[in-house]
Amino acid sequence: xxxxxxxxxxxxxxxxxxxxxxxxxxxxxxxxxxxxxxxxxxxxxxxxxxxxxxxxxxxxxxxxxxxxxxxxxxxxxxxxxxxxxxxxxxxxxxxxxxxxxxxxxxxxxxxxxxxxxx
Numbered sequence: 431x432x433x434x435x436x437x438x439x440x441x442x443x444x445x446x447x448x449x450x451x452x453x454x455x456x457x458x459x460x461x462x463x464x465x466x467x468x469x470x471x472x473x474x475x476x477x478x479x480x481x482x483x484x485x486x487x488x489x490x491x492x493x494x495x496x497x498x499x500x501x502x503x504x505x506x507x508x509x510x511x512x513x514x515x516x517x518x519x520x521x522x523x524x525x526x527x528x529x530x531x532x533x534x535x536x537x538x539x540x541x542x543x544x545x546x547x548x
Contacts, residue, residue: 435539438542441542465527468521469521472517479514483510489506
């Protein structure tokens with residue numbers, strides 16, 4: 431058993447979502463894509479921090495070239511903590527959204543099977 435049978439996906443393709451005026455299938459796929467894009471973006475951000483923002487990294491050398499670099503460094507560190515912390519909370523909320531989307535698709539599949547079994 432898969433999450434959605436082709437007949438259900440074709441029916442979703444024919445049905446228009448009232449909020450977005452997109453086919454329901456496209457709206458559901460976009461919801462999953464949004465989660466994966468957010469995860470890839472945050473993974474890229476975290477990789478950038480690990481590779482370039484360490485002591486002795488490229489960013490630390492660039493900051494040392496800026497006049498009054500001590501204040502700039504402190505500001506960048508504070509902004510970095512806020513950005514990284516916020517992105518982590520955002521990822522947790524996207525995970526919640528992903529779990530709900532999987533639940534909604536499974537429930538729609540079950541409702542589809544129930545209505546077509548009669």
